[in-house]
Amino acid sequence: GEKKPRKSRGRVVGPVPDTTKLHGRDEIVSSISSGLSEGSSYLLEGLPGIGKTSVATAVSNSLIDDGWLVRWATCQTDSDSSSISRMWLGGRAPTSKDAIVTRVDSKKTLLVLDEAQQSSGRLVEGIREILEACSETSAVILAVTRAPNPFPDISGFESIRLEGLQTELARDLLPLEMDDEQAIEVCEAMDGHPLGIKLWSPDDELPGSGAVQEYVEAQVLRRLSQSGASSLDELSLSPLPLEVEEMLEPGGTEELDESAILRWAGTLVEPHHLVRNVRRASLMDGGAEDIHSKLAEMWSKRAGSRARRMEAHHRLESGTDVDPEWVAKSVNEIVTDDSAAAAVVLQQAISTNPEEALFELAADIALERGEPKIASEYIESMEDGPRRDLRMARLARIEGEWDRADELEASAISGLDPGDRVRAEISSLVRNYDDRLPGSDSRADAQTLLAGADSVRLSDLEEGDRELASLVLDLLRHSLALDSGDLEEASRTRDSIEGRMGAEDPRLLFLDLRSRLSAGAEAEEFLDEALEAARSHIESSTDPLERLRSIHLSLEACSEPPNWLIEAHSSFDPESLGDSLAPHRRAKAHWWFWRGVTNRDDRLSSWKEAIVRLRSTGCGKAARDLTQRLSREL
Incomplete structure (x- = not known):
């Protein structure tokens, strides 16, 4: 056949x-x-x-x-x-x-x-x-x-x-050599609950009707040694699955594993949720706060954002007062790796400690995550004033209300203390400069931005901040000079930047590369050399943001990007940049834009992603321009 x-x-x-x-x-x-x-x-x-x-x-x-x-x-x-x-x-x-x-x-x-x-x-x-x-x-x-x-x-x-399983089907979960009548009695008593049946052992009493959870508590937990119980307590109170070597009380994990109480995902372990829920509930009646305190103490001695995530959870659950400043500092460390974990910890902290500074931070994180509805709730909880209005302006930008955003921002900035005002003015100038799609003409806004940079009163800042602010403004002037082809001004600001950074600062290489690519974009004969310089800079750069910006500048400079450049872009992992800094978030939005340019098959989803990211980082004009380009594509 x-x-x-x-x-x-x-x-x-x-x-x-x-x-x-x-x-x-x-x-x-x-x-x-x-x-x-x-x-x-x-x-x-x-x-x-x-x-x-x-x-x-x-x-x-x-x-x-x-x-x-x-x-x-x-x-x-x-x-x-x-x-x-x-x-x-x-x-x-x-x-x-x-x-x-x-x-x-x-x-x-x-x-x-x-x-x-x-x-x-x-x-x-x-x-x-x-x-x-x-x-x-x-x-x-x-x-x-x-x-x-x-x-x-x-x-x-x-x-x-x-x-639960029907009794005759559940019978197979118990040993074949067991008496059928007894096996059926066990299955019925467990309501056909597979885990309850698997946890049963011959010297256990059978649960009453509908009482599998009580059975787990009474029989399974009673069988554990002291060490097994301590390991179970720690695993049950942990907010996330743990590696065994991370635990304060790892000694009982083998016993728990042999008792069919644990579930593994790779090297991470947690109790079966039925067991965990029962254990957690009984600890809440007494004992949980002491264990949380001990675990907070253990995690406090460890470095890194996971340690802060764990420590924060245990501190907040330990029943002691937690300083909002400590929460904010920990959240700022957690957010560099995981904005979702930071959002969860903040919500947990706010529920017991509704402080203004925490509402402000929670609003910022929700805005960075592109969650307008949640951000709006936090902003409403803030006190009236310019700091609240600045967040309202960011919210308006995400929601596409550009004119309202500009009005709110201008009035908020004028009401801030002098030092905060200068910082807000500078970040607004940088955002306005960044608010364009690669390849679009920024010359129209150049005069406004230059005038804005010249009008910033740096004397309102404390001495330590003044130097950094001057540097940021000079970097902006240098970019504007290159965009408008004013090589004399570009050279002057580069000298000023070198004076502030020092001649050995590796960041100067990026500025020089930018100048060469800018010249290469204008005159074909310089482009090959500029791209070679870019290639060696990209391959040697250890700073992910600088590497990605060099890739993007190179893509922008050439109409037909070479294969090595497309490969450098597609192999770059945008998640190596954090979400807590605006320049990183904007660079990630541009990564998705360029992915859509270089990878036609994924253009639709890549540009949709770029539009959402541009909007949530305040680049409304760029988001609108890309939306129009996308609808023309469609």
Whole structure:
């Protein structure tokens, strides 16, 4: 007979869990798989330990066998739409809703979001928006959550509740040599709850009806040694899964693992959520605050943003007063690596300590993350005055109200203390200079910006700040001189900059490269040499911002970029730049712009991402220009 064509297997992206043997779930797996194949999206709910993740994994495997692409993400406390997008799409993933939707919109694609309930209340709204938007594409979604469902009014999803196993199917979870009658009694007492059944041991009393959680507490936790209990306490009170070597009390982890209490993701470990929830609840009745204090003390002796994230959580939960200045300092360290974690910690701090400085910082982080609704709530909690108005101006820019933003900013700046006023004037000038797409003519604004730079009263700053402010203004003048082809002025400001930085400062190489590329863009005969100089500067630069800006200047200088330059751009990881500094955020927006220029296939999603990023960093004019270019493309 004829050979059937071999069906090609699909593939998976993201941290999909290892496949485990699944008992008694064939019917629901097949029902969900066929519903997804027909275009439905599902919200799978159920108790902790009931087997939701195993069912989702089995569904994914069955669709992969049918040639589907499965994109898997697993939530933790600090997961937001950006980190979910990175799991779904792999490296260099966009983070804005429109761009994510464009990238996932394809047939025979399943998006899985596991452990949806884990995400912090501060981030859950952004995740709901992404889920709803993706459910309107050609892709389908399986969101997995324990009750209570964090998205009660989500549209576009059908809800399925996973119950315990039927007794005869649950029987297979217990040893074959066990007496059938006793096995059935155990399965019924556990309501067919797979984890409860697996945790059972012959010398345990059986739970009463509907009492699996009480059983876990009474039997499983009673069996633990002192060391096992201490390790479990630490893991249960940690905001995130831990590496064993990070723990204060690692000694009991082996015992917990042998008792089927732990779940692993690579080298990170946490208790099964059923066990963790029960343990956490019993510690809240007494003992939790002491443990939090000890853990805060341990993390305080460690360096790095993860240590600050952990220390902040434990300090805030320890029942002691926490100094808002310490919170702000810690959050500023956390935000350089993870703005979602910083947002969660701030929300936690504000709930017990609603201080003006924390509202201001929370508003800033929400604005940097492009979350206008949340930023607006924090801004409303601030006291009236110029500092609040400055944030209102930034909010207006994100929302596209450019004229209102300019009015609010001008009136806010005039009301600030002299030192703050000068800093705000300078950052406004720099933003206005940056607010253009590469290749667009900035000469029209040059006179206004130069006049603005000349009118800044540096004498209002303290001596230490004056030098840095003068340097920033000279760098702005140098850029404007190069843009307008005024080589004499460019040379004069370069001398002034060298006088401030010192002749050996490596940043001068970047200025000289910029001058050479500027000349190369004007006259073809200089371009090859300028690009060679750029190549060696890009390859030797250790500062990621300077490297990326050199790549962008080189792309802007040539109409047909050489392959090495396109490769340097595509291999640069924009996540190596933080989100807490405006120049970094703008450079990242430009990375997405250039990705759309150099990679036609991804132009739509890349430019959508660039538009959102430009807007959230205050570059409204550039965002509008790119929106027009995109609509012409379409």
